Amino acid sequence: MPASLASVLFVCVHNAGRSQMAAGFLSDRAGDRIEVRSAGSLPADQINPAAVEAMAELGIDIAGQAPKILTTEAVQASDYVITMGCGDACPIFPGKKYLNWELEDPDGKSVEAVRPIRDEIRTRIESLIAEIDATQEA
Template sequence: MPDKPSVLFVCVHNAGRSQMASAYLTHLAGESVEVRSAGSMPAEHVNPVVVEVMAEEGIDISAETPKVLTVDAVQASDVVITMGCGDVCPVFPGKRYLDWRLDDPAGQGVDAVRLVRDEIRARVETLVAELAAGRHGGGHRYL
């Protein structure tokens, strides 16, 4: 059986978008995908409004902490999804790179963050289907 695919979500602070995306992928794909998230300039803690709107979905991310983006994390990932961090993410051959343009939830109210959350969920659901079909960049079937 092939190794499971790995996905890295990257945003600037690793306090909002990438935390929501990694939580959804873990929730929807379970143990079948290795999930990472990181930030180019990580915050001290996850945005409390993000924690709140994810709790509405039954997903508890209150214990998560922002992590710094490392070259090792990128090298260890099959799919790298950036969310507004620009060109700070190192590029390696053989990886699938996606750029999800999403509003930053920083400083936003609950209603605005819910919209971002719902967009992320839809994109993660599509990603899960692509990974299940083996479209992660390496051509193997996963999930």
């Protein structure tokens, strides 16, 4: 049994689409095995409705989430920091694993256009869980 939970922070600009979908998938797939956070460098007023609908199609409810501002504390408290188009807005700390996922921004897109982005995020989340599980078991 690992000494502590792995923690993952997903960061995008608005914390309204990509990072929220990623956090939703990771929470759904990993349950309480991995601590999940998400934030944005310039948070939107609300979650992207098309992202909410696309996730609901898979039985994952992110409608109750709200965009949050990226804080230094959130980065410091995370083992993995996964950025999705936030550029240089993400602070860098030693000892963290940084990944940059190049994903299309779902902002302003229809649910039909968001589905492929959602599915790409799901694939990456499944790989991430496998990587974290392998690290935890080592």
